[in-house]
Amino acid sequence: MSDVVICLFSNAGYDRAAQGLVGAGRRLADALGARLQAVVLGPQNPELSIRAASIADAVVAADQPGLAEYQPEPCLAVLTQICRELAPRAVLLSNDTYSQELAPRLAHRLGGSAAGDGVELAVENGALRVKRSVYGGKAIATIELLRTPAVVWLRARAFEVAEGARPASIATVRGSSLSVPAETPTRIIERKSEATGEARLEDAAIIVSGGRGLGGPEPFKDLQEVAGLLGGQTAASRAACDSGWCPPSWQVGQTGKKVAPGLYLAVAIRGASQHMAGISDAKNIAAINIDADAPIFKHCRFGIVEDYKKVVPLLKERLAAMQK
């Protein structure tokens, strides 16, 4: 009755988010004196299952054909069935699109409570507390979940990984024991990826990001070149995405991606709190901005107060020269 369940999607692999989620689950289970159960949804992914099994106490792999690719209603139905069986104290998910879509509905079906975008978990008098950013990053709230199970989606990449070498059992749940609804009122019929590079933005070590001050889509080509020279990726503020200068999947901020690069170079981004909420885990922030009073500089290690139009071409030249 007191297990902690973590929910992983096999298609995503054992990425940094999965590692952080397993780590967070392990520590919460230990704090509660509970067992950690990892549920893996989707086609067999032996690497993921084995890695999870080395840290969790048990792995449940649900690999029915109906779960080969994510579909909202079938995945929710199956996850609900598995959780009813396990009757956990807490269910932890990552903060990817699918997990965020499922979590509140899962909580409702299990009679529990959900909270999202957690950056810290604590247990206080037996109740689970979730720390999260609110008011567009201007404040931090601690939310106590009053029903069981507590269903929490985490900024999983910000959580430390766990080491483990205990081989747990991997149980595969086959079609007979779980019913996957075949006819559902919604169906994902097409999937398109428009990633900025090979790695996911959330995993990028260096991000060069552009904002409203760029004034149009053209300067993003220069930013991509700068990012390329550094082996990094390109991102944007909501203002730039809303203007159609770049795809919405580039958006970083409270309502876009939450990134944690070693260096975040903000070009012509003022730094409204909603944007800063997406880069609170960045190790170093630097900025190019024409306005010395732009709030972004309050978060920067270093910066330059100049027109980006003058700085970026020179910077490109200098970085290219330094690589030789």
Add this chain to the structure above:
Amino acid sequence: MRWHYKHFISSKTRKAIVNIIVCLKQILDPEVPARDFRVDHDRREAVRGSANLVTNIFCENALETALQLKERSGGRITALIFGPEEAEDSLRKALAMKADEAVLVVNDGVAHPDPLAVAQALAAAVRRIGAYDLVLVGRESGDWGMGQTGGLLAEELGLPCVSFVDAIEAGGSGLLLKRQTDNGWERVDAKPPMVATITNNEFNVPRIPKTRDIMMSSRQPIAKWTLDELGVDAAAIRAGGGYSRVVELAIPEKEVTCEFVSGDTLEQKVDQLAQRIMEIARAL
């Protein structure tokens, strides 16, 4: 770079009437700069100060998405708010943007009810409004940003839900939706009725209402319903904390000192900037 949006909304969309309920939330203006932002630690709420109350941006994106769908397919749009009397202003604006009807479920309980209480109040109002194909909500609010209203509302109504949608057209089994994912987008075929949470893109930026429509909206009726007449557990919703509660609210202290690169010429400054960047890049 992303012409697919234009392809997505095809001109051959078949005519199908879609009745839509758009749930809105009025919030403290999120544009208030961080230096003017204060919290009341005891009440665990933001201090309003001189800040305006505005409609949550994602809710306006939802209304804009609904208006565009209506323009192509026909149907009626009802704007719905569960909130205090002052939230009437957000409904007036929705009417000025050309929503057909407006309903305010008056919240005379706690100022920030938990996500389940909100979903229960909205679900009861949606049932009372009746015939609908689509219920739209913003993906999250600019104040508490819990991001749960859509999912919980769908469960309360026993409907399917698709999140992070940024374009909808009539077609397929009834509706074709485009939604954003972590690294791109997906197309969803859906048979209504359903709930969708709406996110922003360049095509659902909320329209600015015409002056004439703003003036007309002040004379349009707004239905006001009390929790007691909706057949819900009004006492529980007024108390609003059976699901989760805020135990602490604080402003994080996190300021670093920015070192501005120095130099007599632009070239010298950029040179320093490049060196600082390379130092970090090489250490990673």
